[in-house]
Amino acid sequence: MREATIERNTKETQIKLSLNLDNYDTISIDTGIGFLDHMLDAFARHGRFGLVVKAHGDLNVDPHHTTEDVGIALGMALKQALGDKVSIERFGSALIPLDETLSRVVIDLSGRSYLVFKAELTNPKLGDYDTEVTEDFFQAFAFNAELNLHAEVLYGRNTHHKIETLFKALGRALRAAVTINPEIKGVPSTKGVI
Numbered sequence: 001m002r003e004a005t006i007e008r009n010t011k012e013t014q015i016k017l018s019l020n021l022d023n024y025d026t027i028s029i030d031t032g033i034g035f036l037d038h039m040l041d042a043f044a045r046h047g048r049f050g051l052v053v054k055a056h057g058d059l060n061v062d063p064h065h066t067t068e069d070v071g072i073a074l075g076m077a078l079k080q081a082l083g084d085k086v087s088i089e090r091f092g093s094a095l096i097p098l099d100e101t102l103s104r105v106v107i108d109l110s111g112r113s114y115l116v117f118k119a120e121l122t123n124p125k126l127g128d129y130d131t132e133v134t135e136d137f138f139q140a141f142a143f144n145a146e147l148n149l150h151a152e153v154l155y156g157r158n159t160h161h162k163i164e165t166l167f168k169a170l171g172r173a174l175r176a177a178v179t180i181n182p183e184i185k186g187v188p189s190t191k192g193v194i
Contacts, residue, residue: 002178003050004080006073012065013057019077020050021178031055031070033063035129035160036137039167040070046096047171064133071137075144082178085109090188092176096169101156103165105173108148111194115142118152119166123159134163138170147177 002021009015020026027044029037031053044051053073057066082088093106103119117138121131142149151170153162187194 002081002083004077006077006080008069008073008076010065010069012061013055013069015053015055015057015066015069015073017055017070017073017077018050018052019074019081021078021081024048024050026050026052029053031066032057032059033066033127033129035126035163036063036067036070039163042164043167043171045171046168047175049171049175059128063129064136067129067133068136068140071140072144075141075146078141078145078147078174082109085187085194087180087182087184087186088188089177089179089181089184090194092173092178094169094172094176096165096172098156098161098165098168099158101158101161101165102154103156103162103169104150104152104154105166105169106150107170107173107177109145109177109194110148110189111146112148113143113146114148115139116150116152119162120153121159121162126160126163131159131163134166138166 005018029040117135156162
């Protein structure tokens with residue numbers, strides 16, 4: 001089974017995160033940031049991933065360190081769980097609506113880290129969550145997973161809906177990309193390695 005557990009401890013955060021790409025029986029998220037918990041739950045459920053996150057961070061400062069470090073740990077776990085990437089689809093994309101909002105995420109599990117993030121998040125806070133750290137989460141995830149990630153809110157009004165569609169689309173696009181296809185021999189690359 002393709003799974004990984006990451007423990008990341010710094011002076012700012014202590015995180016234990018387990019990711020299972022093939023069994024989503026267990027989803028349990030506790031970061032201390034309610035909105036981030038909601039987004040990670042949506043990511044896991046719509047991507048059909050098992051995900052357990054227990055994070056303790058310096059929330060007395062702000063939610064930035066915890067949010068970014070969870071992104072780092074999730075990226076590290078994905079990279080480890082994918083292993084040699086033999087027979088994966090590699091590419092994935094998703095368009096996700098939520099009422100007035102439509103967002104798109106496109107992924108390439110290329111081994112090359114890159115993020116394009118386009119979202120106008122007009123409400124600066126949702127509960128204890130600073131919405132500007134959404135891009136930091138996506139960047140931390142993309143760079144530590146070593147993948148190409150394009151995330152864009154095509155249109156919408158409600159900031160909650162915008163961020164939620166991005167996380168749901170990330171889950172759906174990643175599900176497509178990590179799917180094993182027995183017709184793919186080796187890794188799907190002209191280089192022979194990704």
